[in-house]
Amino acid sequence: MSSRTTREDAQAFDAADPLAPFRDRYLPQTPDVVAYLDGNSLGRPLASIAEVWTDFVHQQWAGRLIRGWSEGWMELPGAVGDELAAAALGSAAGQTVIADSTTVNFYKAMRAAINLRPGRRKVIIDRDNFPTNRYVVESLVKDLGLETIWLTGSDAGGISVKDVEAVLDEDAAVVTMSHVAYHSGYLADAGAITAAAHAAGALVVWDLCHAVGGVPIRLDEWQVDFAVGCTYKFVGAGPGAPAFSYVNSRHHEHLDQPIWGWLGRKDSFEMEQGYVPAQGIASMISGTPSILGILAVREGARVIAEAGIDAIRAKIVDLGEMVIALTDEWLTPQGFGLASPRDAGRRGGHVSITRPDARELCARLTGVGVLPDFRTPDAIRIGLSPLPISFTEVWDAMGVIRDLSR
Structure with missing residues (x-):
């Protein structure tokens, strides 16, 4: 785009935008919001989620009561996992479930x-990975007597395949990083990094939080x-919505995850002594699923698919x-x-800008109705959730940032 993008240009982009009709699928913003630039952290709510929840409470919960568990609720983690996989993950059925939080699933x-x-003793992770991932790795390394290999990005704020190849050896067990870096928005070459890890005999765990749906x-x-x-985030299933877990089918036969819960057991309702894992991806489930949350994920997956x-x-x-x-x-x-x-080609769904007074400036922007996201020490993330936002809204928000920063 030209460095002289006008508001008229932004309006023309909106007029030609094939996704513009999707903005009407979301509940309207309150009048005090000029622009919402944080959809990469918490997406705006789809109107259909409120409708589905209302119907569920009246028809399913109130109408079927406990019978609902045997009339389809229990199958929702896998069913909606498959729907999200088809819409946004490039994955065949039977490899994804909706359950727990990202931290627990990670x-x-x-x-x-x-x-x-x-x-194998080495776990490879980058220093700029999302904090929960770093903390989980530190915990596992401490408990299992392993070694952490820390990577520092050398490729525009992210980790390149060359960075990973430089530390891979026969002792590398797992490589883990985010497909889209939470701070910079750097989009990693997931295919090439996965191939490099496999060539060294290591496995890969990807965090897709800032990538899925974007x-x-x-x-x-x-x-x-x-x-x-x-x-x-981009799926828009609501604050605290359940996360997803994907395991490639080639690993299902030998899958051994550590949180053994009753719903990950074969024949859960037999209540037998001892743990026998369910077959396939179902063994990644631990506890009772959040049905309302999963129904919201279904609505987000449907809109992405459409x-x-x-x-x-x-x-x-x-x-x-x-x-x-x-x-x-x-x-x-x-x-x-x-x-x-x-x-x-190396950027995900947000743009990070920096200035020493970013924390203060972000608070002032929020006060005047422009809602971006601050990340330490000096970054303002401009989240670009494309279904509910317009080019004109983003242009206006950038103007407010300019004027408030003088």
Whole structure:
């Protein structure tokens, strides 16, 4: 995009936007919100979620009561997992379930991957990975007597395949990182990194939190071993919505995750002594599923499927190009830096800009109705959730950032 993008240009982009009708699927913002730029952290609510929840409470919960568990509720983690996989993960059925939080699923996936590589001692992770992932790895390394290999990004705020290859050896058990980096928005080459890990005999666990619903993902094609992610960002299933867990079918026969719960057991309702894991991906489930949360995930997956992940990605790229052009024109002269890759092929669904007073500025922006996201020490993340947002809304928000920063 030109560095001289006008508001008229933004309006023209909206007029030509094939995804524009999807904005009406979301509940309206309150009048005090000028622009919502945090959909990469908490997505806006779909109107259909409120409708589905209301119907469920009146017809299913009140109408069927306890009978609902044997009339379809218990199958929802796998059924909706398959729907999300088809819409956004590039995965065949039977490899994804909706359950627990990202942290819990990440712990399960990491321990299961480590169990599949006995005798190997090294866990490879980058220092800029999301905190919960770093903390889980530190815990596992401490408890199991392993070694952490820490990577520092050398590729525009992210980890390249060369960074990973430099530390791989016959002692590497698991490589784990985020497909889209939470701080910079760097989009890793998941296929190439997975292939490099496999060439060294290691397994890979991908965190897809900032990627799912925002960039094309091809888990089966890339031969990914394990993946986890949340559903309250681009999927828009609501605060605290259950996460997902993916395990490639080639690992199902020997899958051994550490949190043995009653719903991960074969024949759960037999209440037998001793744990015998369920077959396949069902063994990744531990406790009772959050039915309301899973129903919200279903609505998000349906909208992604209808819009098409390639069309979603195309709009994210165009929005990001406009933000970077306006940053260059308006914000760089005011002391801002760009902390995200300029190359759209290496950038996910948000653009991070930096300035020393970012924390204070972000609070002031929130006070005037522009809602971005602050990340320490000096970054403001501009989240570009393409289904509910317009080019004009983003252009107006950038203008507010410019004016408030003078």
